[in-house]
Every structure is written in structure tokens, then in C-alpha cells.
Amino acid sequence: MDVPALYAQIIRAIGDGTGAADSLLHVHAGMVILVLSRLVTGRRLSTPIPLLTVALFEAGNEILDRLHYGSWRWHDTSLDIVNTLFWPLVLYVGLRCFPRSHH
Numbered sequence: 001m002d003v004p005a006l007y008a009q010i011i012r013a014i015g016d017g018t019g020a021a022d023s024l025l026h027v028h029a030g031m032v033i034l035v036l037s038r039l040v041t042g043r044r045l046s047t048p049i050p051l052l053t054v055a056l057f058e059a060g061n062e063i064l065d066r067l068h069y070g071s072w073r074w075h076d077t078s079l080d081i082v083n084t085l086f087w088p089l090v091l092y093v094g095l096r097c098f099p100r101s102h103h
Helices: 003-018 022-041 048-069 074-097
Strands: none
Touching: 003 022, 003 048, 022 048, 022 074, 048 074
């Protein structure tokens, strides 16, 4: 079984089925993985675990893309990484730098 090809086919079907741009799908995927990681691990979003989970899933996504296409497509890869990690990173930094105050 060609796992990278199957993965690429599933990702393509999601894009075709939703009509959403690849960049928007990366934003949504990053946020869904962040929230699911928070729920599954019980760790707050201000801890590194949910953010690292998003990073690991994105790394896996890019490795499967690399295996499927046979080479790194750096322009696409770098945009995917930025789109996937941007909002989870903003939330993490914001929650770390501005913790909730108890007045």
C-alpha cells in the first residue's frame, strides 16, 4: 500500500469536497489539532504540549507530501508550516505573556 499516495488522495478529496483553498485548510487543521490536543491531554493552551502536537502533525503532513511528490517543494512547504502554526503560536505566546489575572 502506498501510504503517501493514499494520504495525498484523501487531502485532495477534502479540498475538493470543501472548495476551500489549501492555505485555509491548513489554518483550520492547525486549530482543530490544537483544540483536540487540549481536550485529549488536558493540558492548557499556555503549555507547550498542544502547540508541539500541532507542530508534530504538520511535520508528518510535510513528510508525507515529500514522500508522495519525491522532493521538497519549499515554497509550498514553508507556506503550509506558517499557515498551520500561526494561530496556535499566537495563542500560546499570548497566553504565556499575558496570563489571566484574578482581580
